[in-house]
Amino acid sequence: xxxxxxxxxxxxxxxxxxxxxxxxxxxxxxxxxxxxxxxxxxxxxxxxxxxxxxxxxxxxxxxxxxxxxxxxxxxxxxxxxxxxxxxxxxxxxxxxxxxxxxxxxxxxxxxxxxxxxxxxxxxxxxxxxxxxxxxxxxxxxxxxxxxxxxxxxxxxxxxxxxxxxxxxxxxxxxxxxxxxxxxxxxxxxxxxxxxxxxxxxxxxxxxxxxxxxxxxxxxxxxxxxxxxxxxxxxxxxxxxxxxxxxxxxxxxxxxxxxxxxxxxxxxxxxxxxxxxxxxxxxxxxxxxxxxxxxxxxxxxxxxxxxxxxxxxxxxxxxxxxxxxxxxxxxxxxxxxxxxxxxxxxxxxxxxxxxxxxxxxxxxxxxxxxxxxxxxxxxxxxxxxxxxxxxxxxxxxxxxxxxxxxxxxxxxxxxxxxxxxxxxxxxxxxxxxxxxxxxxxxxxxxxxxxxxxxxxxxxxxxxxx
Numbered sequence: 001x002x003x004x005x006x007x008x009x010x011x012x013x014x015x016x017x018x019x020x021x022x023x024x025x026x027x028x029x030x031x032x033x034x035x036x037x038x039x040x041x042x043x044x045x046x047x048x049x050x051x052x053x054x055x056x057x058x059x060x061x062x063x064x065x066x067x068x069x070x071x072x073x074x075x076x077x078x079x080x081x082x083x084x085x086x087x088x089x090x091x092x093x094x095x096x097x098x099x100x101x102x103x104x105x106x107x108x109x110x111x112x113x114x115x116x117x118x119x120x121x122x123x124x125x126x127x128x129x130x131x132x133x134x135x136x137x138x139x140x141x142x143x144x145x146x147x148x149x150x151x152x153x154x155x156x157x158x159x160x161x162x163x164x165x166x167x168x169x170x171x172x173x174x175x176x177x178x179x180x181x182x183x184x185x186x187x188x189x190x191x192x193x194x195x196x197x198x199x200x201x202x203x204x205x206x207x208x209x210x211x212x213x214x215x216x217x218x219x220x221x222x223x224x225x226x227x228x229x230x231x232x233x234x235x236x237x238x239x240x241x242x243x244x245x246x247x248x249x250x251x252x253x254x255x256x257x258x259x260x261x262x263x264x265x266x267x268x269x270x271x272x273x274x275x276x277x278x279x280x281x282x283x284x285x286x287x288x289x290x291x292x293x294x295x296x297x298x299x300x301x302x303x304x305x306x307x308x309x310x311x312x313x314x315x316x317x318x319x320x321x322x323x324x325x326x327x328x329x330x331x332x333x334x335x336x337x338x339x340x341x342x343x344x345x346x347x348x349x350x351x352x353x354x355x356x357x358x359x360x361x362x363x364x365x366x367x368x369x370x371x372x373x374x375x376x377x378x379x380x381x382x383x384x385x386x387x388x389x390x391x392x393x394x395x396x397x398x399x400x401x402x403x404x405x406x407x408x409x410x411x412x413x414x415x416x417x418x419x420x421x422x423x424x425x426x427x428x429x430x431x432x433x434x435x436x437x438x439x440x441x442x443x444x445x446x447x448x449x450x451x452x453x454x455x456x457x458x459x460x461x462x463x464x
Contacts, residue, residue: 021098028096031103035094040066040105041113044086049075057082059090059105067097067104074108079227080120087113122230125257129232134239140263141244143276147212149176150276151243153196154217156181160269164217167273175277178211184218189228194237201242213244213276216258217269220251229256238262248272308449328406332399339395343388350381415447434460 018026042059049055053072058065068090070078082088092107112120129135150168154160156179168175180196183189193216203209216238218229228234229249235257238245247262248269259265266272354377358370415421422430425441436442436455444451 020101024096024098024101028098031094031096037091037093038105039089039091041087041089042066044082044084044088047082047084055082059088067102068092068107069097069104070107070110078110078121080112081124082110089113122257125230125232125235126260129235129257129261134235135260139239143244143246143264144212146278147175147276149178149211151178151180151196151200151211151214152217153180153182153193153200153214154269155184158219160217160219163270164215164273167270168277171274171277178209183228185221185225185228187228190231190234193228194231194234197237197241197245201240204243211243213246214241215246215248215266215269215272215276216262217248217272218250219269220254226250226254226256229258231257234258235261246272246276311450312448325406328402332402335395335399339392343392346384346388350377350384353377354381415445418447420451421445432460433458 040059042061042065045058045060045065047055047057053075055068055070055075057068059068070092088110089112090105090107091109092105095104095106096102097104133139152161152164154164161179165177168177178200180199182192182196184193197214197216200209200211200214204211216229218226226249229247238247238258238261244263246264246266247256247258248266248271249256249258252267264275266275357373357377421444423443423445424430424435427443428435430436430442436458438455438457440455442453442455444453
C-alpha cells in the first residue's frame with residue numbers, strides 16, 4: 001500500500017501538460033531545426049495561386065501528402081507555371097502552420113522533374129502566344145525592299161555588332177545604322193531590349209531616330225543565356241511594333257519565343273544583315289534593267305501612236321468631212337456677202353433720199369422744214385441702222401445655229417458617242433446587213449482608229 005502511494009505521487013509530479021499553442025510551437029521549433037533545408041519530390045495537386053502572389057499546393061506520393069507554400073518573392077522567380085499533375089522537385093524548410101496544426105514546406109525553389117524549368121516555361125509560353133495568334137503569318141509585316149536606316153538592338157560590345165556592321169558596309173555603304181545598347185543576358189536583358197524596341201517605335205516619325213527595320217541580335221549560348229529572349233513581355237513588345245522586326249538570336253539551331261513572334265527569323269546576326277539589304281551591285285543591275293525596259297516601252301508607244309496618227313490622217317472619212325465643212329463655210333461666206341450688200345444698198349438709198357430732200361429744201365429755202373426733215377431723216381436713218389443691225393443679228397444667229405447643227409451632224413460627233421461607220425471591201429458605206437455576206441471583208445471606222453474584220457454571219461432586218 002505504501003509502494004503504491006509512492007508510485008502515484010511520483011508519476012503525478014513527472015507529468016507535463018502542454019497548451020495547444022505551446023505544443024505546436026515546440027513541435028514547429030524541432031521541425032525547423034531538424035529540417036532546415038530539404039528536397040522533396042512529388043505530384044502537384046490542389047494548386048491554388050492567390051491574388052497576393054503566394055502559391056499554395058499539395059505534393060502527393062501515394063497516400064502521403066505534404067502542404068507546400070511558396071511566397072510571392074520566390075514565386076516570381078519561377079520560370080514555369082505549376083499545374084496539377086506535374087511532377088516537381090521542391091526545396092525549402094519544414095515548418096508547421098499553427099492555425100491548422102499542419103506540417104508544411106516553405107518552398108524557396110521548384111523545378112519540373114525530367115525537363116528543365118526553362119524548357120517547360122518555353123513550351124508553356126509558346127503554346128499561350130500561339131493560341132493568341134501572335135505567331136500567325138497574317139499579322140507579320142513585310143520587310144522594306146531597300147531600307148535607308150536600320151535599327152539594331154544589341155550589346156554595343158562584342159563580335160555580333162561588328163559582324164552586322166561589316167556585312168552592311170560591304171553590301172551598301174550609304175546605309176545609316178542606329179544602335180540601341182542593351183544587355184542581352186541576365187535579368188535586366190528582356191527589359192532593356194523591350195525599351196530599345198519601344199524607343200524606335202516612339203521615334204518612327206522623327207527625322208533623327210526613325211528607322212525602316214529593327215534587328216534584335218545576340219550571339220549563341222546555352223538555354224540559360226538565351227532565356228531573356230523567351231520573356232513574355234518582350235514577345236508582346238515585338239508583336240506590338242509598328243516597324244518590322246528581325247530576330248537574330250543565337251545560332252541556326254537555337255529557337256526562342258522572339259523568333260516565332262518576330263516578322264522574320266534570321267539564323268544568325270550576320271544572316272540578318274544579309275537578308276535586310278540586297279547587294280548594291282544587284283540593285284544597280286535591277287535599276288539598269290528597269291530603265292532599259294522603260295526606254296524601249298516608251299519608244300514602242302511613240303512609234304505606235306505615230307503610225308496610228310498617220311493612218312487616221314489618210315482616212316477618206318475625214319477627207320469627205322473636210323469637204324462638207326468647207327462647203328458649209330462657203331455658204332456662210334456667201335450669206336455674209338449678201339447681207340453686207342443689202343445693208344450697203346439700203347444705206348445708199350437712205351443717203352440718196354436725204355440728198356434729194358436736202359436739195360428740195362434748198363430750192364424752197366424752207367430752213368425750218370429742212371431742220372424738221374433732217375431730224376426725221378436722222379431718226380429714220382437710226383431706225384434703219386437699228387433694223388439693219390437686228391437683221392444682221394438674226395442672220396448671225398441663224399448662222400450660229402447652222403454651225404451648231406453642222407457640228408452635231410458631224411460624223412466625228414456621232415463617232416464620239418460610240419457609233420461607227422462600216423464600209424465594205426469596195427469602200428461603200430454599209431447601211432443594211434443584207435449588203436454583207438459571211439466571209440466578206442469589212443472595215444469599221446471608230447472615233448479613234450479603224451478595225452478590219454470579216455463577216456461571220458449576216459442577219460437582215462425583216463419588216464413586219
